[in-house]
Amino acid sequence: MTDLLGRLAAAVGPAHVLVDPDLRAPYETDWTRRFTGAARCVVRPADTAQVAAVLRACAAAGAPVTVQGGNTGLVGGGVPAGGEVLLSLGRLTELEPVDRLAAQVTAGAGVTLERLQRHARAAGLDVGVDLAARSAATVGGLVATNAGGVRVVRYGSMREQLTGVEAVLSDGTVLRRLAGLAKDNTGYDLTQLLAGSEGTLAVITRVRLRLVPLLPARAVALVAVDGVAGALDVLAAARSGLPGLSAAELMLADGLELVRAHGRLPAPFGAAHPAYVLVESAGRTDQTDVLLEVLAGCPAVRDATVAADATGVARLWAYRETHTEAISAAGVPVKLDVSVPVRALPGLVAALPPAVAAAAPAARLVVFGHLGEGNLHVNVLDARGAADAVTDAVLRLVADRDGSISSEHGVGRAKTAWLGLSRDAAQVALMRRIRAAVDPAGLLNPGVLFEEKD
Numbered sequence: 215m216t217d218l219l220g221r222l223a224a225a226v227g228p229a230h231v232l233v234d235p236d237l238r239a240p241y242e243t244d245w246t247r248r249f250t251g252a253a254r255c256v257v258r259p260a261d262t263a264q265v266a267a268v269l270r271a272c273a274a275a276g277a278p279v280t281v282q283g284g285n286t287g288l289v290g291g292g293v294p295a296g297g298e299v300l301l302s303l304g305r306l307t308e309l310e311p312v313d314r315l316a317a318q319v320t321a322g323a324g325v326t327l328e329r330l331q332r333h334a335r336a337a338g339l340d341v342g343v344d345l346a347a348r349s350a351a352t353v354g355g356l357v358a359t360n361a362g363g364v365r366v367v368r369y370g371s372m373r374e375q376l377t378g379v380e381a382v383l384s385d386g387t388v389l390r391r392l393a394g395l396a397k398d399n400t401g402y403d404l405t406q407l408l409a410g411s412e413g414t415l416a417v418i419t420r421v422r423l424r425l426v427p428l429l430p431a432r433a434v435a436l437v438a439v440d441g442v443a444g445a446l447d448v449l450a451a452a453r454s455g456l457p458g459l460s461a462a463e464l465m466l467a468d469g470l471e472l473v474r475a476h477g478r479l480p481a482p483f484g485a486a487h488p489a490y491v492l493v494e495s496a497g498r499t500d501q502t503d504v505l506l507e508v509l510a511g512c513p514a515v516r517d518a519t520v521a522a523d524a525t526g527v528a529r530l531w532a533y534r535e536t537h538t539e540a541i542s543a544a545g546v547p548v549k550l551d552v553s554v555p556v557r558a559l560p561g562l563v564a565a566l567p568p569a570v571a572a573a574a575p576a577a578r579l580v581v582f583g584h585l586g587e588g589n590l591h592v593n594v595l596d597a598r599g600a601a602d603a604v605t606d607a608v609l610r611l612v613a614d615r616d617g618s619i620s621s622e623h624g625v626g627r628a629k630t631a632w633l634g635l636s637r638d639a640a641q642v643a644l645m646r647r648i649r650a651a652v653d654p655a656g657l658l659n660p661g662v663l664f665e666e667k668d
């Protein structure tokens with residue numbers, strides 16, 4: 215046993231240092247199956263002190279570390295490139311009682327979003343972020359990647375929920391800011407610095423999150439429209455007419471067909487339509503009438519089906535939420551997650567097919583996303599060795615429209631080469647200087663967010 219393995223075993227117990235390839239395997243490939251790499255070992259600490267001991271041991275050995283939460287990331291940021299110590303935070307599952315006065319809660323990094331939601335709801339509150347991977351995605355990873363999901367139109371991304379954090383630097387120093395003060399002007403906002411840092415600055419071990427009122431009445435409409443311009447008309451009507459707007463999601467005809475075939479779901483309407491919007495309104499009282507009223511006043515609506523009971527709401531959400539698994543069942547996609555100003559969406563959606571076909575003639579494009587944020591999930595199946603060309607073509611279309619190359623999934627390993635399309639040289643240089651100041655040896659998540667220089 216090497217010195218490092220011995221120190222890691224002393225830190226977390228030998229049973230939680232996995233060196234056997236079969237035991238390591240589930241940690242070494244990401245959810246998409248596109249990114250994979252062998253870890254030196256997998257280490258599974260149980261608390262913050264053990265995380266600090268692991269990082270001290272790795273720092274002493276000069277060993278790079280890949281940080282992993284629920285392994286639901288889609289850009290390769292949580293799996294090793296090869297040879298790193300994989301630090302899994304899945305055992306940091308401590309969940310404190312809900313603080314109902316502050317409407318906040320403190321959770322260990324390894325608590326799943328679904329468990330956190332159940333916990334908050336039992337106290338009459340809710341979590342502002344929701345997404346399809348809720349059963350496996352963990353709050354540490356959600357904060358580290360500033361995850362978004364389907365409620366951003368109402369509550370913002372993970373960053374907006376975050377009021378405090380506990381994290382460990384690469385040298386083992388523990389930073390703790392968990393009081394969740396609503397007012398605190400004492401210098402740099404170190405908590406927010408870690409949101410979206412993708413594990414390149416520190417290992418998040420606990421988070422303190424703002425909670426939102428639990429809204430028991432939900433009404434959902436699946437709305438058929440003639441295209442993306444019509445979908446934007448529905449969005450505008452919902453923004454002005456629905457005080458309870460809690461989701462506005464875009465689907466296109468071929469994506470809906472794929473989802474239907476995968477899940478054997480019935481056709482929502484008598485005829486197929488070019489595009490669909492899922493609109494949700496949530497409140498304390500029944501939302502059906504206000505939703506129907508808004509749709510009745512919107513000329514872009516070609517057809518609509520509305521549900522307000524739990525079964526009907528879940529049935530309509532399934533058309534949207536099973537896109538990811540339906541696409542993954544059809545192959546290993548190149549997943550691009552981009553945003554543009556909302557008004558630029560029709561132009562971008564129209565420009566994608568020819569650009570992708572030029573880069574990968576046999577490719578199949580499936581596009582869906584979060585309409586309210588101009589966030590498209592561009593999935594390219596059968597890219598056959600043209601992943602970089604497809605990525606380049608799509609991300610340049612986005613940059614030409616003042617968009618972001620990563621709307622919610624992060625840069626990860628997948629998009630480091632294109633960071634300069636969203637951040638100018640001065641910003642990238644400053645981000646690198648911050649990284650070098652906080653983690654001088656570059657041990658945390660090397661190759662994630664930034665291209666390796668040497």
Ligand code: MLT
Nearest residue numbers: 346363535537538551591
């Ligand atoms: C979603 O919105 O469903 C997620 O971001 C997952 C995905 O893009 O596939």
Ligand code: ZN
Nearest residue numbers: 363584591622
């Ligand atoms: Zn998404």
